[in-house]
Amino acid sequence: IQALQISENKIIKTKMLSRACFRQFSASIRRMSSTNIVETNIDSGTGFATVTLSQPPVNSLDKNLLTAITDRFKKLSDDSSVTGAILTSKFDGKVFSAGLNIVDMFQKSDDHLGEFWGMVQEWYLTIQGFPKPLVSAINGHAPTGGCAMALMSDYRVMVEGKTIGLNETLLGIVAPFFFADLMIAAVGRRHAEFALNNGYLYTSDEALKIGLVDEVVNLDQVVPTALKILTKMTKTPQPAYQVCKNFLRKETMDTLRNDRAGDIAHFVGFVQQPNVQKAIGGYLQALKQRKK
């Protein structure tokens, strides 16, 4: 009986302690004024921002989500209290991001396509140019643009049993040069050529083997593992980190910056080809009918 009373007291004390810890913890979490499709919490103790993509059903990157993510990362860049960030998805265990919104590329005017691609460029330039340590907590599938977004971070922790890759060719389209360069930087030219030419979607374990992701863990461990590595990365002297990251990434970003209009014209011309439209339409239909 005495032993039971002691352990009961311990449980009560532990509960009181964990409530106090929770109060302390929640007091240190600042929620940024966010759109509800990109939730952002900042831990004022560590300065870590957690950016959670929350656009149902699959975080497909339409104009709204591209703009919201871009705006968010620009603010985090400028906020001196933010030391680093984690990028993840609300739909954990399901999808990180389904990539660019295919509907935005099907039967649209040149103006619509041009504006859409300008937003894709800005999204890439902003995340790829994010000067602070950024870790992707890939808690679900990450095809095409979802994979590209993960590749823009500095470290990738992926949940087991999902898929990731730049599989654009399967849709009858081709990844832009700045997506291809992200893949080459992560896995080298040989694997990148195979991956892109064949539109190969890797399982988490295959992705780990070629270096497309850095760690594969179970779902519960995705965010904690990302936080652990972010803690290590933010201990590197940050001026040096930023200068190094910028100089390693600058060349491809400059190529795009120097001819954004040409890149937009290339995208519009490519996507408007009748055979490409036919392929995109067929893919969209197959996607919709997959579950019927």
Ligand SMILES: CCCCCC/C=C\CC(=O)SCCNC(=O)CCNC(=O)[C@H](O)C(C)(C)COP(=O)(O)OP(=O)(O)OC[C@H]1O[C@@H](n2cnc3c(N)ncnc32)[C@H](O)[C@@H]1OP(=O)(O)O
């Ligand atoms: C010079 C030329 C340059 C061209 C450059 C183009 C660059 C990048 C291209 C892209 O990023 S294209 C995006 C391609 N994305 C994909 O192929 C992924 C497709 N989606 C899936 O495989 C699956 O949805 C999923 C991500 C594995 C999730 O599967 P789940 O079973 O959970 O969900 P679904 O039922 O399949 O989907 C729900 C709902 O969302 C619609 N949807 C899915 N992905 C997209 C998308 N990328 N864009 C628009 N809509 C999408 C899907 O059709 C379902 O719709 P409903 O049937 O519910 O209406």
